[in-house]
Amino acid sequence: MDRDKHGWKWLLSAPALLVLIAAASGPLVIVGVYSFLSPGTMGGVSWVFSTEAWLRVFMARDIFDPEVLSWNAAHLTIFWRSIWLSLQTTLICAALGFPTAWFIATRPPSSRTLWLFLITIPFWTNLLIRTFAIQELIRNSGTINSLLLWAGLIDQPIQMLFTDFAVLLGMAYVFLPLMVLPLFAAMDKLDFRLVEAGYDLYASRLQVLWHVIIPMVKPGFIAGSILVFIPAIGAYVTPRILGGGRTMMMGNLIGLQFGQGQNWPLGAALSMLLLIIVVGALVFYLRVVNREEDTRRG
Amino acid sequence: MKKTYLLGAAALLASTSIASADGVLNIYNWGNYTSPELIEQFTADTGIEVTITDFDSNDTALARVRQGGHGFDIVVPTHSFVQTWINEGLLMPLDPEIVTDRGNIAPQWVDVAFDPGREYTVPWQWGTTGIIVNTSIYDGDINTADIILNPPAELDGRVNVIPEMSDVMAIAVYAAGGDDVCTDDMEIWRAVRDSLMAAKPHWLALDYGTLDSYVAGDIAAGVYWNGSSMRARIQNPDLAYGYPATGYPVWMDNAAVLADAENVENAMIFINYILQPEHAAMLSNFARYANGITGSDAFMDPAMGEAPEIVIPDEFIAAGRFSSACPQEIQDIRTQIWTGLLQ
Numbered sequence: 001m002d003r004d005k006h007g008w009k010w011l012l013s014a015p016a017l018l019v020l021i022a023a024a025s026g027p028l029v030i031v032g033v034y035s036f037l038s039p040g041t042m043g044g045v046s047w048v049f050s051t052e053a054w055l056r057v058f059m060a061r062d063i064f065d066p067e068v069l070s071w072n073a074a075h076l077t078i079f080w081r082s083i084w085l086s087l088q089t090t091l092i093c094a095a096l097g098f099p100t101a102w103f104i105a106t107r108p109p110s111s112r113t114l115w116l117f118l119i120t121i122p123f124w125t126n127l128l129i130r131t132f133a134i135q136e137l138i139r140n141s142g143t144i145n146s147l148l149l150w151a152g153l154i155d156q157p158i159q160m161l162f163t164d165f166a167v168l169l170g171m172a173y174v175f176l177p178l179m180v181l182p183l184f185a186a187m188d189k190l191d192f193r194l195v196e197a198g199y200d201l202y203a204s205r206l207q208v209l210w211h212v213i214i215p216m217v218k219p220g221f222i223a224g225s226i227l228v229f230i231p232a233i234g235a236y237v238t239p240r241i242l243g244g245g246r247t248m249m250m251g252n253l254i255g256l257q258f259g260q261g262q263n264w265p266l267g268a269a270l271s272m273l274l275l276i277i278v279v280g281a282l283v284f285y286l287r288v289v290n291r292e293e294d295t296r297r298g
Numbered sequence: 299m300k301k302t303y304l305l306g307a308a309a310l311l312a313s314t315s316i317a318s319a320d321g322v323l324n325i326y327n328w329g330n331y332t333s334p335e336l337i338e339q340f341t342a343d344t345g346i347e348v349t350i351t352d353f354d355s356n357d358t359a360l361a362r363v364r365q366g367g368h369g370f371d372i373v374v375p376t377h378s379f380v381q382t383w384i385n386e387g388l389l390m391p392l393d394p395e396i397v398t399d400r401g402n403i404a405p406q407w408v409d410v411a412f413d414p415g416r417e418y419t420v421p422w423q424w425g426t427t428g429i430i431v432n433t434s435i436y437d438g439d440i441n442t443a444d445i446i447l448n449p450p451a452e453l454d455g456r457v458n459v460i461p462e463m464s465d466v467m468a469i470a471v472y473a474a475g476g477d478d479v480c481t482d483d484m485e486i487w488r489a490v491r492d493s494l495m496a497a498k499p500h501w502l503a504l505d506y507g508t509l510d511s512y513v514a515g516d517i518a519a520g521v522y523w524n525g526s527s528m529r530a531r532i533q534n535p536d537l538a539y540g541y542p543a544t545g546y547p548v549w550m551d552n553a554a555v556l557a558d559a560e561n562v563e564n565a566m567i568f569i570n571y572i573l574q575p576e577h578a579a580m581l582s583n584f585a586r587y588a589n590g591i592t593g594s595d596a597f598m599d600p601a602m603g604e605a606p607e608i609v610i611p612d613e614f615i616a617a618g619r620f621s622s623a624c625p626q627e628i629q630d631i632r633t634q635i636w637t638g639l640l641q
Contacts, residue, residue, distance in 0.1 A: 042382045074641035141514040162503040244503025245461045248640045259357045260463045261633040
C-alpha cells in the first residue's frame with residue numbers, strides 16, 4: 001500500500017520534475033559545453049574543443065608576448081571585488097535587517113502582517129526603476145545634494161554617484177528585504193519565555209541578545225545571508241548604474257564577454273565559476289546548519 | 299532587456315496571428331531610433347502595420363537573429379557588423395524591382411567597403427563619436443583627444459567615457475598615431491594601453507551618461523555621439539561638440555532585409571520608402587543624425603542644417619574614419635586592455 005502511494009507520488013510529480021530538470025540543467029549544460037569551445041567570429045562559438053577559456057579565467061597571456069603566462073590580475077581583482085562588496089552588502093543588510101525584523105516580530109500579531117507587507121512593497125517596482133530612483137537621489141544635481149545646498153550645509157555637491165558607496169547603498173537597499181524576511185521567520189518562532197528566563201537569571205540586555213536571541217535566530221541569519229550574498233555576487237544592474245562602470249564586478253565581466261568582448265567561451269567559463277562560488281556558499285550553509293542540528297541533538 | 303523580450307514576444311504574436319494578411323512588417327532596430335511619425339505615415343500610405351522591436355547592441359541583434367525563429371523582416375546593423383551579416387547569409391539582396399530608388403543614396407555612401415554598390419543595405423543614419431565639453435567649465439581647445447586621455451585640470455575627475463570598447467579604442471589608437479583600429483602593430487597597442495590606464499584615474503565614470511547629466515552639469519565632459527550632443531546643446535548652450543584632430547570614429551547604421559523574413563515584399567517596400575528624401579528627413583528629425591540621402595536636407599529641421607554636431611567643419615572631415623570589425627586575435631587584445639582598464 002505504502003509502496004503504491006510512493007509510485008503514484010512520483011508519477012504525478014513527473015511532469016513538474018521533468019520541466020524543472022530540463023529548465024534548470026538544460027541551459028547549464030549548454031553553458032558548460034560552451035566553456036570548452038573556441039570563440040566564433042563576432043560572438044557565438046565554433047565547435048572546436050579548447051581549454052583556453054578556462055585557462056584564461058585565471059591566467060593571462062601577456063598581450064605583448066603571448067608565450068608568457070601569468071596570473072590574470074585583472075580577473076582576480078574583479079572576483080575579489082565582487083566577493084568583498086557582496087560580503088559588505090550582506091553585513092550591512094544583517095545590521096539593518098536584525099532590528100527591523102525584531103521590531104516586526106515584537107508587534108502584536110494583528111499588525112505584523114501590515115509591517116511584513118510594507119517590507120515587500122519595494123518588490124512591486126522593477127529593479128531598474130528603483131536603481132534609477134536612487135541615482136536621482138544621490139546625483140550631484142539630485143535631491144539630497146540640492147537639499148544640502150539649499151540648507152547651506154555644503155557649498156559644493158558631494159560626489160556620491162559613481163562611487164563604491166553608491167554601489168553598496170544600492171545593493172543594501174535592493175537586497176534588504178531578503179534578509180528581513182528569513183530573520184523574521186526565525187524570530188517568529190522564538191520562544192520568548194527563554195528571553196524572560198535570561199532576564200530572571202540576571203543577564204544584562206546585551207547578554208540576552210548575545211547568548212539567547214542571536215544563537216536562536218542564527219538559522220535566519222544564515223538563510224538571509226545566503227539569500228543576499230548569492231544575488232549580490234552576480235549583480236549587474238546596480239554596479240553598472242550606480243558605480244558608473246569605472247570598475248567591473250563579475251556580472252559585468254561576464255556581460256562583456258558575451259557582448260563587446262565577443263568571447264562566449266570565456267563568458268561561459270566565468271559563468272560556471274560564478275556558479276561554483278554560489279554552490280560553495282550553499283554547501284557551507286548546509287554544513288553549518290547540519291552541524292547546528294547535530295550539536296542540538298547531541 | 300526584459301522589455302525587449304516582451305516586445306519581441308508581442309512581435310511574434312502579431313506576426314503569427316495575422317500571418318495570412320499581407321499588411322504587416324516587423325522591424326528590429328536600436329531603441330528610440332525609429333521616427334514614430336514616419337511609421338504612422340508609412341502605415342497610412344501603404345496599409346502595412348509595423349511592429350518595432352528594440353535591441354541594445356549589435357552583438358545582441360546578431361546573436362538573436364543567428365538563433366532563427368525571430369520573426370523580424372528588417373534589421374538595422376552598424377557598418378562594422380554588416381560584412382558579418384552578409385557573409386553568414388543572414389541578409390537578403392535588395393529586390394531591384396521594388397527597391398528602385400537606390401540612386402537617391404548620396405554618392406559617397408554608395409560604394410562603401412562594407413557593402414559595395416549597396417546590394418544588401420541602405421543608409422539609415424550616420425554620425426560621429428566625438429567629445430562633448432561644457433565650455434563654462436573648460437574653454438580651451440576641445441578638438442583634441444586630450445580632453446579624455448589627458449584631461450585639463452578643470453575637467454579632472456569630471457569626465458565620462460561611454461563604455462563602448464570599440465569607440466574608446468578607436469580614439470586612443472588614432473591619438474597614439476595608429477591608422478587602423480585593428481592594427482597589428484603591438485607598439486600602438488602598448489601606447490593605447492598606457493594612455494588609457496594613465497587617463498582612467500581622471501575619469502568620473504564609464505557610463506552611457508544620460509543627456510540630462512550633461513545638461514545639468516553633473517558631467518563636465520565626455521566621449522559622446524554627435525546627435526545626442528546636439529540634443530544636449532539645445533537644452534544647455536554651454537555644451538559644445540569637439541572632433542579629436544588626431545582622428546575620431548564615423549559610423550553608419552544601415553537598414554537591410556533579413557534572409558528569413560516572412561514579409562519580404564513589405565520589407566522591400568519599406569526600404570524603398572526610406573530612400574525617399576522626405577522620409578529620410580523624418581528619421582533624421584527624430585534621431586538627430588544625418589541620413590545619407592540626397593535631397594533630404596530640404597525636408598529637415600533647419601536647426602540641423604547649421605548644427606556643428608551634424609555638419610562636420612571642413613578642417614575635421616579628413617580626421618573622421620570608418621572603423622572596421624577586428625579579427626578575433628585583435629579583438630582579444632582589445633578586450634584584455636579593456637578588462638585591465640576596468641579591473
